Amino acid sequence: MTPTGRDLKGGYAGRFWWPLVGLLLILSPPFLLTEFYLDLLGVMLIRGLLALSFNLLYGFGGRLSFGHGAFLGTGAYVISILLTRTETPFPLAFLAAIVGSTLVAAFVGYFCVRFLSFYFSIMTLAFSQLLFLLVDKWYAVTGGDDGIQRIFPPDPLSGITAQYYYVLIVSSAAALALWWVVRSPYGSVLRAIRDNRRRAEFIGIDVGRYEWAAFVISGAFAGVAGALLAPLNQSVSPHLLHWTKSAEPVFMSALGGPYFFWGPLLGAAIFSILESTIPDLLFEAWPLVLGTILVSVVLFFPEGVAEILWKSKDPDRGEREP
Amino acid sequence: MDDLSTLLVSQFLSGLTRAMVYFLIASGLSLVFGAMNVLNFAHGAFYMLGAFFCYSALQWLPVTAVSFFAAVVGAALALALLGGLIESTLLRRTYALGHVPQILMTYGLALILADLVRLIWGGRFYSIGPPAYLAGVTSAGPLSLPTYHVFLILFGFFVYGTLWWLLYRTELGRVIRASVYSREMVSALGIDQPRLFTVVFMIGIFLAGIAGGLSAPLTAIGSGMDISILIESFAIVIIGGVGNVTGTLLASLIVGEVFAFAILLPQPIPQMAQGFLFIFMIAILVVRPYGLRGSMLRL
Numbered sequence: 001m002t003p004t005g006r007d008l009k010g011g012y013a014g015r016f017w018w019p020l021v022g023l024l025l026i027l028s029p030p031f032l033l034t035e036f037y038l039d040l041l042g043v044m045l046i047r048g049l050l051a052l053s054f055n056l057l058y059g060f061g062g063r064l065s066f067g068h069g070a071f072l073g074t075g076a077y078v079i080s081i082l083l084t085r086t087e088t089p090f091p092l093a094f095l096a097a098i099v100g101s102t103l104v105a106a107f108v109g110y111f112c113v114r115f116l117s118f119y120f121s122i123m124t125l126a127f128s129q130l131l132f133l134l135v136d137k138w139y140a141v142t143g144g145d146d147g148i149q150r151i152f153p154p155d156p157l158s159g160i161t162a163q164y165y166y167v168l169i170v171s172s173a174a175a176l177a178l179w180w181v182v183r184s185p186y187g188s189v190l191r192a193i194r195d196n197r198r199r200a201e202f203i204g205i206d207v208g209r210y211e212w213a214a215f216v217i218s219g220a221f222a223g224v225a226g227a228l229l230a231p232l233n234q235s236v237s238p239h240l241l242h243w244t245k246s247a248e249p250v251f252m253s254a255l256g257g258p259y260f261f262w263g264p265l266l267g268a269a270i271f272s273i274l275e276s277t278i279p280d281l282l283f284e285a286w287p288l289v290l291g292t293i294l295v296s297v298v299l300f301f302p303e304g305v306a307e308i309l310w311k312s313k314d315p316d317r318g319e320r321e322p
Numbered sequence: 323m324d325d326l327s328t329l330l331v332s333q334f335l336s337g338l339t340r341a342m343v344y345f346l347i348a349s350g351l352s353l354v355f356g357a358m359n360v361l362n363f364a365h366g367a368f369y370m371l372g373a374f375f376c377y378s379a380l381q382w383l384p385v386t387a388v389s390f391f392a393a394v395v396g397a398a399l400a401l402a403l404l405g406g407l408i409e410s411t412l413l414r415r416t417y418a419l420g421h422v423p424q425i426l427m428t429y430g431l432a433l434i435l436a437d438l439v440r441l442i443w444g445g446r447f448y449s450i451g452p453p454a455y456l457a458g459v460t461s462a463g464p465l466s467l468p469t470y471h472v473f474l475i476l477f478g479f480f481v482y483g484t485l486w487w488l489l490y491r492t493e494l495g496r497v498i499r500a501s502v503y504s505r506e507m508v509s510a511l512g513i514d515q516p517r518l519f520t521v522v523f524m525i526g527i528f529l530a531g532i533a534g535g536l537s538a539p540l541t542a543i544g545s546g547m548d549i550s551i552l553i554e555s556f557a558i559v560i561i562g563g564v565g566n567v568t569g570t571l572l573a574s575l576i577v578g579e580v581f582a583f584a585i586l587l588p589q590p591i592p593q594m595a596q597g598f599l600f601i602f603m604i605a606i607l608v609v610r611p612y613g614l615r616g617s618m619l620r621l
Contacts, residue, residue, distance in 0.1 A: 064422045111608060117421040118361045122556055123607060126600040129553060133597045137590055244549065247429060254426055288437035294430030298423045299415060 026168060030161040038160050039232070042167045044272040046229050047252065049171040051264030052178050053221030054249035059258030060182055061214045062194035063113075066121045067128030068249050070108065071219035073241030074101040075226025077135060080148045080236045090154045097227035098220055104131070105219020106212075113211040125243050136238040147237030151230050167228050174224045175265070181217060182261055190214055251290060254297050257306025266305055328464045333582045339471040341578025342478025343537045347551060348558040349485060349570045350529030356502040356565015357522045360413065361421075363428040366552030367435035368405065368527050372397050372534020373543045374439055377448050390453040398531030405527030409520050417519075432548070440545040447544040470539055477536070481529070485567045498522060502565035554596065557603040563616020572614055577602075 029041055054068045078100040082093035112123040135142045142148070152158060157166050181187055193200040193207050201207050230236045239245060248271070249264070256267025274293075279286050301307055351365045375397030383389040408431065416424045451457060452470040460469045489495035497518060501508045509515040541547065558577055562569030577599055584595040606613060 058422075062422075064425055111604065115607065115611075118355075118359075118425070119560075119607065119611070121361070121425060122560060123604065125553060126557065126604055130597050130600050133594060137593045243553065250426070250429075283441060285437055285441060287433040288441070291430040291433030291435075291437065294426055294433065295412065298419070298427045298430070299412070302419065302423060 030164055035160045038164050040272065040276060042160075042164050042232050043229070044269060045167050045171045046225050046232065047248070047272060048265040048268040049174055049228070050222055050225040051249045051252035051256070051268045052175055052261070053218050053225065055253045055258055055261075055264040056178060056182065056190075056218045056221075057214055058250070058253050059260075059263070060187060060190050060194060061211060061218075063211070063214075064121050064250065065112075065124040065215075065218075065246070066243055066250070067108070067124030067126075067246050068218070068222055069241050069243065069246035070124075070128035070131045071101040071105050071222035072226040072229070072245075073131065073135065073236075073238070074104045075223030076230040076236045076240055077142060077148075077226075078223075079227045080151045080230045081141065083151050083153075083231070084148055090157070094227050098223045101223025101226065102216060102220040105216045105223075109212050109215030109219065113208060113215055125246075128241060128243055128246055132238055132241040132243070135241055142238070145238055147235055147239075148230075149235045151234050151236070153231040157231070163232050167232060170224065170228055174221055178217075178221055179261055186210070186213070251294060253304075255293060255304055257304025257310075259303055260306035260310060263304050263306035266309075270305065329586070331465055332467065333586060334579065335465075335467050335471065335475070337579035337582025338475050338575070339540075339578075340581055341574040342474050343533055343540070344555065344558055344578055345478050345571050345574035346481060346529055346533035346536065348555040348562070348574055349481070349567055350526035350533075351555050352559040352562065352565055352567070352570045353485075353498070353529075354523055354526040355559055357498045358501070358519050359421075359505065360417075360424055360428070360523075361556075362526070363425060363552065364408075364432040364435060365526070365530055365555065366548035367432045367439070368401055368530040369534040369537075369551060370439060370545070370548040371401055371404075371435060372531035373538040373547065374443055374448075374534075375400060375531070376535035376538050377450055377543055378443075380450055387453065387455070390450075394532060394535030397535050398528045401531035402524040402528040406520050406524045409523040410516075413523070414516065414519070432552075436545060436548055443545070445545060447542040449542055450538050452539040474536060474540075481532075482567065482571050489567055494521070499565075550596070554599060557599050560603050561606050561613055563613025566613065566615045569613050569615030 029038055033041065050068070050072055054065065057063045057065055075097040079093045079097040082088040082096055083090070088096070108124070108127045112120055112127065115123050136145050138144065139146075153163065153166075157163060182190075189200070189205055189210055193205065193210060197207060226240070229240075252267035252271050253264040254267070255270060256265065257263025274289065275286065278289050282289065297304065347365070347369050351362060354360055354362050354365070372394075376393045379393035379396055380389065383393055412431070413424075413427060416427045452473075456470045456473050458469045459466050460472050461467075487495075489499055497508060497513055501513075501515075501518065501522075505515070508518070554577070558573045559570060561576070562571070562573035580598060580602075581595050584592045584598070
């Protein structure tokens with residue numbers, strides 16, 4: 001089955017003016033919105049990237065990680081420490097952040113991918129809490145629970161308008177790279193493993209290595225999201241690595257639609273809009289709304305909002321085994 | 323007895339108290355995880371609700387010798403009913419969907435319950451004391467321990483004994499243990515599985531409620547008390563062996579004592595104590611995935 005992209009191809013490519021409208025829409029915010037909303041939009045894009053990276057494991061790998069915040073946090077902390085404590089040039093710090101989260105993901109993934117279902121979730125949860133504790137307590141390097149403030153991007157990228165375009169370009173490039181991964185033969189193998197692990201093993205696929213690779217790629221792109229987030233917020237805190245933070249991409253993917261490539265992006269947009277409106281409307285009852293949505297998603301539309309939007313346009317969705 | 327050994331023994335006893343609270347929470351979680359194969363992310367929220375229900379019940383009940391225990395048991399029973407309702411209306415519908423929707427469902431429930439606590443009781447902290455006759459200090463030679471801690475330690479072993487009896491000496495226990503090994507076989511033998519699951523879930527939630535009520539005099543009752551206890555209990559369940567009550571007790575004792583003695587060591591070791599718990603759990607999963615006392619059959 002190919003739940004991804006096709007909808008976009010079939011629905012959009014035929015009408016050439018759609019990309020133009022889209023381009024105008026994503027380029028215009030700095031001229032239309034206040035700084036506050038521009039910042040919010042930037043955070044939304046980064047969340048979208050985080051959710052897309054998480055969904056490589058979740059929607060396409062069938063693995064529910066409860067520790068994705070660890071890689072987001074690693075990326076954010078590496079770039080923050082390098083920018084505030086050393087004279088590292090910005091591009092190098094950015095690369096180091098990606099390398100850092102890739103290495104952490106490689107280490108954590110090596111232990112985690114051999115576990116299935118609940119045990120995988122618990123292992124990722126445990127590793128992410130370990131990293132959280134390390135960051136939260138290691139004052140000398142990470143600033144402990146104070147976090148790190150005053151992370152300023154260098155000149156051409158400073159200012160909210162420049163930050164918006166920078167985040168837009170990098171996260172779009174990263175999202176397209178992820179899309180390419182999912183559409184590649186490697187992505188097909190990953191889906192084959194998700195749909196029937198044993199069958200994939202029987203036809204000679206080294207399941208463990210493929211899943212490890214998915215874990216590493218997923219963690220690396222979460223690191224990109226972290227490296228974008230820290231300069232945009234100009235601060236980081238250990239909270240980024242806490243497991244309750246790791247639940248956010250889970251929510252975005254489940255809500256948006258884990259079996260559609262762009263579903264998590266949709267989920268991230270809905271999540272961000274709700275997050276900035278619900279607390280004012282409903283006595284700060286944000287977790288209550290989140291929980292209710294999560295329960296309703298499981299019961300009533302298990303394939304997310306994307307299912308409602310795009311289902312009819314996807315001709316070749318096969319049966320999925322649980 | 324010299325100062326050092328007094329210190330060590332009193333740390334040991336305080337670790338024992340902590341272990342018993344862990345045991346009460348983790349045994350319910352382990353039972354549900356083992357027999358129903360449901361990893362209940364809402365377990366910590368039920369524990370928290372146990373403490374809050376107990377607090378509110380004590381505001382209503384007249385102060386008598388039994389009001390504290392009436393509040394604890396009443397809160398736990400009310401929670402067990404709520405748990406039964408949730409299991410039979412919401413959770414049951416996820417069993418056929420697989421593990422991932424199940425986790426999403428219980429996590430969603432945890433968010434809802436925790437936020438309801440915040441909305442109903444506010445972000446404040448509350449405290450309740452143990453009943454007057456347990457409020458004192460019990461001394462033996464140079465050692466002294468709050469009487470309530472002595473009670474908790476004894477009560478923990480009592481619950482262990484009761485659970486062991488339930489699991490190994492009753493018909494229900496036989497069915498539950500069989501269910502830990504093979505749910506398919508149990509239902510093939512004509513056991514009413516939906517009802518069994520409801521009963522097991524209610525027992526698990528009842529234990530969480532008792533744990534919440536009984537630990538209320540030990541800590542400040544506040545929203546947020548569900549978060550860290552939840553993952554610590556996950557670790558204890560895994561270390562002990564899923565669905566195994568003796569293993570859960572062992573793991574609770576080890577973890578409780580490790581936390582108690584870590585405090586004596588220089589910083590940053592006490593701060594990282596939770597980290598050692600996770601390292602221990604990861605190590606157990608890597609070398610002995612069925613836990614200290616679990617069975618190979620289970621995996």
